[in-house]
Amino acid sequence: MSSLFDPAQIGDIAVANRIVMAPLTRNRAIAGNVAGPLTVEYYRQRASAGLIIAEASQISPLAQGYLDTPGIHTPEQVAGWRQVTDAVHAEGGKIVLQLWHVGRISHSSLLPDGAAPVSSSSRRSEAKTFTRDGFLPVSAPRALRDDELPGLIDDYRRAARNAIAAGFDGVEVHAANTYLLEQFLRDSVNDRSGPYGGSIANRARLLLEVMQAIVAEIGGGRTGIRLSPLTTFGGTTPLDSDPQALYGYVVEQLAPLGLAFLHVIEGETGGTRNPPAAKPFDYEALHRSFPGAWMVNNGYSRALAMETVAEGKADLVAFGRPFISTPDLVYRLSHDAPLNELRADKLYGGGAEGYTDYPTLAA
Template sequence: MDTIFWPLEAGSLVLKNRIVMAPLTRCRAGESHMPNALMAEYYAQRASAGLIVAEATMAIAGNSAFWKEPGIYSEAQVDAWRQVTDAVHARGGKIVLQIWHGGRACHPLLNGGITPVAPSALAIVGEEVHTPEGKQPYTLPRALETDEVPDIVAGFAQAADNAIAAGFDGVEVHGANGYLIDQFLRDGSNVRDDIYGGSREARAKFLFDVLDAVCERIGSDKVGLRLSPLNGFNDMRDSDPVGLTAWLTARLGRFNLAYLHMMRADFKGEQQGDVLAAVRENYPGVVIANMGYTPEEAKAAVGAGQLDAVAFGVPFIANPDLVERIELGAPLAEANPKTFYSDGPEGYTDYPTLETAHA
């Protein structure tokens, strides 16, 4: 049997296979940011994954970047998430919650007119955000004051605590894709001159503070981290992404995380480099990789020991039984991008499995 179907221990998480469902923003939580029964059905359908990483979820109120994404900052949200975690666990699955702060990717139209915050007062250019008034350009954020940062760190720790209370098996700290932690890490978005800006050590301080706080709150064996040093999404750049990756991953070992989830490429195809080689050379723990893997490439990478697991994103949208299809060598259904962020079950819970398609 291919090693991708072997179990994997990742901290306290025991995965039944090495096929991971990547976090996928689907905007089904409504304007109240409340998890619901439809979301429970969607995630439960995909419980054959070795691990589900639930979508980017607001750690702190007032920081919406996707209009209808869920939150984990209120008691009501904690209660509502339990229907999701219970449904996944009932199907024998494991699920962690990706906790997130959008930073400059937030928008006043999504947050009661509040100006977004960021490491530096640099706006996202060349991209637009979904709002109740249609797609809009991003606005200029204000730079966080130094003494404001610890409150955000505390918000991440509380979100992790809330996730465990909601029944999640752990959390994934979102340090990727041009959101707040990533904005601090990369020199194209962080031009601060205080303890959180300048050198790599200073730019990484916010991430390390978040990891320290979250690991102390729920245990490092329940904490994963996602990084995307090459990804240009949300107008992101770093002058030396491979160097940043090598430096950063050499220092992540001290946290004893459950896993490191690396995005290996750039959505836009503009920034190039082998970040996975830098990770393997410097990081001692479990590594999950993501972005554009075919089932064959994933099997080969895991079989060769280059990776411990592979995360699939879009293929899990249209193939709730992706694990079974890969095991059988069956064809994969194609997802409809027009329903990625729409309302309701269409393009969400109505994709058939092989079994139902041939019934």
């Protein structure tokens, strides 16, 4: 029987405990969308996590969806992230980078030459995004052409290679929260014909080709993926017409790739674990189909996390907002100590306040 505080092997990555810092967008990249000195300190403070999944980072200029989010497609961005990974490793931690393409959840002011966002279709989202003028409705997207998709896959491959060059222990592919890869997966958005639309197999094709390319580049043991079968992430996308069949197929196809982990968001991202509008969903069926480490996420308390790992229902538990407010979360969970209060008004953008100034219990 495993404990939440036991070490584990996640593919090629040995971790000191089973507590994961989930990827958290904080909008504090400096000029050039580079991770700066504050970001170095932020992750260094949280290096006691068994694994840190660093915040979503765009794989190309066209992949950006929010102001001041870091990238992993320029030499300057690689160098900035190298300072982060060196700091985490010096503290004994492990860290992977989440690879991100937002697709239609973007605004033209954030994209090269005011370009339109891209997606599986031209269907516009009702979401808003964070720009220099505050939160604005996202721009209307254009549908990617089939002949553009090999270049997109190469962007993911290069981003994975850059992440390893930046010192990361691996990558997590962001295929959740209604961003680009999920925009191809779900029939509520993807209205394409041809090889990347229509059937479940066709809608899953892009995701699987991306994963195959990354595994070929850096190895399955350093590659993970994040899925969110039931999330609408603030109402930006309706669910697929048959989530169980869709995500069941995806996980079955991922299984032979030898991935290090699968990170599943149970329920609505940042919300309820059992959305009232959703049909019952069998996450355990997905778990049984996947041979790598199984990571769960969404509103886990200390008690539920400990119980879930002890009963073998998951190998790892990811915590999001608790890690924002509590840099020594692992210590506090192990000692059943109270956590710091989160300052929600400091989540996005700004400086050290609400970012690197939360105290440890010792302090």
